[in-house]
Amino acid sequence: MLTTKQKPLEEILEYTAGEKKIFVVGCRGCAEGCHTGGEKEVLEMKEQLEQAGKTVTGTSLIDFMCNDSLVRVTLNAHEGKIVDSDSLLALCCGVGVQATSSVVDRMVHPGCNTVSMGGRHAEWRQGERCMECGDCMLEYTGGICPIARCSKMLLNGPCGGSADGKCEVSPDVPCAWQEIIDRLTKLGRLDKLSQITAPKDWSVSLMAGAATKV
Amino acid sequence: MKSNSRLEKVLDSGSFAVTGELGPPASANGEVIRQKAKHLLGNVDAVNVTDGQTAVVRMSSWASCVIAKEMGLEPIVQMTCRDRNRIALQMDVLGVAALGINNMLCLTGDHQIFGNHPMAKGVYDLDSIQFVKVVKDMRDDKKFQCGDEMDVEPKLFIGAAANPFADPFEFRVLRLANKVAAGADFIQTQIIYNVDKFAKWMEGVRDRGLDQQVKILAGVAPIKSIGAARYMQNKVPGMDVPEPIIERLKGVPKEDVKKEGIKQCVDIINQVREIKGVAGIHLMAIEWEEAVPEIVETAGLLPRPQVA
Numbered sequence: 429m430l431t432t433k434q435k436p437l438e439e440i441l442e443y444t445a446g447e448k449k450i451f452v453v454g455c456r457g458c459a460e461g462c463h464t465g466g467e468k469e470v471l472e473m474k475e476q477l478e479q480a481g482k483t484v485t486g487t488s489l490i491d492f493m494c495n496d497s498l499v500r501v502t503l504n505a506h507e508g509k510i511v512d513s514d515s516l517l518a519l520c521c522g523v524g525v526q527a528t529s530s531v532v533d534r535m536v537h538p539g540c541n542t543v544s545m546g547g548r549h550a551e552w553r554q555g556e557r558c559m560e561c562g563d564c565m566l567e568y569t570g571g572i573c574p575i576a577r578c579s580k581m582l583l584n585g586p587c588g589g590s591a592d593g594k595c596e597v598s599p600d601v602p603c604a605w606q607e608i609i610d611r612l613t614k615l616g617r618l619d620k621l622s623q624i625t626a627p628k629d630w631s632v633s634l635m636a637g638a639a640t641k642v
Numbered sequence: 643m644k645s646n647s648r649l650e651k652v653l654d655s656g657s658f659a660v661t662g663e664l665g666p667p668a669s670a671n672g673e674v675i676r677q678k679a680k681h682l683l684g685n686v687d688a689v690n691v692t693d694g695q696t697a698v699v700r701m702s703s704w705a706s707c708v709i710a711k712e713m714g715l716e717p718i719v720q721m722t723c724r725d726r727n728r729i730a731l732q733m734d735v736l737g738v739a740a741l742g743i744n745n746m747l748c749l750t751g752d753h754q755i756f757g758n759h760p761m762a763k764g765v766y767d768l769d770s771i772q773f774v775k776v777v778k779d780m781r782d783d784k785k786f787q788c789g790d791e792m793d794v795e796p797k798l799f800i801g802a803a804a805n806p807f808a809d810p811f812e813f814r815v816l817r818l819a820n821k822v823a824a825g826a827d828f829i830q831t832q833i834i835y836n837v838d839k840f841a842k843w844m845e846g847v848r849d850r851g852l853d854q855q856v857k858i859l860a861g862v863a864p865i866k867s868i869g870a871a872r873y874m875q876n877k878v879p880g881m882d883v884p885e886p887i888i889e890r891l892k893g894v895p896k897e898d899v900k901k902e903g904i905k906q907c908v909d910i911i912n913q914v915r916e917i918k919g920v921a922g923i924h925l926m927a928i929e930w931e932e933a934v935p936e937i938v939e940t941a942g943l944l945p946r947p948q949v950a
Contacts, residue, residue, distance in 0.1 A: 579753055584771040584820060587750055588805030588832060589879035596879030597755050609813050624820050627728060627772045627787060
């Protein structure tokens with residue numbers, strides 16, 4: 429179970445500034461259990477976005493958004509609506525945001541912060557996707573997490589060791605920042621990287637903050 | 643003036659600057675620093691003192707800087723985010739400034755997996771760009787990263803690195819722009835062997851007017867042997883060593899390779915000097931400090947300017 433908390437609506441509206449049409453995705457797995465991305469929360473989010481003047485082109489609930497194959501199959505059925513949207517809003521953990529980003533050519537805004545993995549690490553098994561940092565920044569990095577996937581956890585990457593799409597530590601490790609830049613370039617959103625990302629507040633993360641009570 | 647740095651004064655005067663590099667020993671032998679310093683004294687305006695280069699444990703940069711300063715050199719303390727969180731970084735910023743060190747190069751650092759303690763936990767609480775901004779805010783606003791205020795600020799001339807040869811090439815100028823926006827006063831580049839690619843990067847730098855906002859020192863280094871050249875070509879991340887560079891060294895008798903390496907370095911200095919927006923060179927004669935006097939002399943960079 430990955431424990432998530434919904435991001436404040438103001439933050440989501442900031443992410444979607446300048447966009448009109450949004451497709452909302454929720455997760456029937458952990459996010460439903462956390463009351464952050466189940467059917468009820470997806471409908472509530474739809475209403476809130478509409479009140480803020482947005483058009484919600486559609487919604488979809490996926491059994492486990494951490495399963496990238498399932499995300500692909502489910503979203504395929506909504507292809508027309510997604511193509512017609514400016515972006516997707518994903519109410520789920522960071523793994524789900526990245527699974528969604530990996531199958532659609534649209535910005536995928538994270539709607540939740542992943543605060544704890546609560547004992548297991550999702551269903552998308554090729555490598556680390558989410559480090560439960562507690563303050564999701566996938567919005568700025570094209571739906572690819574530099575904390576989980578950059579060897580130096582750079583928030584303003586890439587470092588000087590990126591070559592031919594690979595990380596300097598090994599030719600088997602892709603450079604996450606090359607992937608981030610490629611994706612934002614493809615989406616025409618390289619502007620996301622024109623501002624410096626400030627030092628992170630690690631106090632809300634499991635990795636470096638205070639131990640949490642059980 | 644932002645600091646009492648000799649390097650800042652030289653650059654401000656419009657002179658073509660020369661910085662050198664000094665690698666501390668992997669022991670407690672301070673004499674090594676003194677010996678290396680002798681070759682640099684009078685030949686460079688300031689000296690980078692490396693901070694656990696290639697993630698190998700060595701004498702700390704700041705302590706080595708103090709020894710170099712006693713010898714009359716102007717040290718540039720290097721500081722990496724690999725080994726320190728923001729608390730330790732800011733403590734060292736205060737400490738080096740209090741010790742009379744005027745320059746700091748802010749780096750993310752080589753990954754620990756390359757060094758002699760690959761089992762170490764990397765820190766990376768900040769990245770180099772964030773660290774530059776932290777030092778700038780400490781100096782200009784007397785503020786710590788958390789927002790608390792201090793009464794005496796660290797007057798440091800702030801440097802950062804840039805690698806025009808790493809991927810993705812198109813993004814490298816934008817990354818430099820972010821370093822400049824964060825507050826870098828000077829930039830030292832990766833060692834240049836591919837002058838054409840460097841010139842292309844500088845074109846992008848000038849297009850954005852960045853050469854007007856930051857002093858760019860072009861990284862150069864003499865090659866000691868063909869083996870060393872091959873190693874840099876194949877094993878060092880982010881290095882671009884075109885084949886003609888190695889061919890030239892192969893074209894001379896084995897006993898003359900070192901001499902040719904020095905000549906080649908001087909030629910590269912002369913080429914980068916012609917590129918608009920280059921404010922100086924950063925000469926990295928790593929473990930070959932004794933080559934520095936000959937290189938700067940032959941390149942016509944002596945005597946170094948006297949600044950008050």
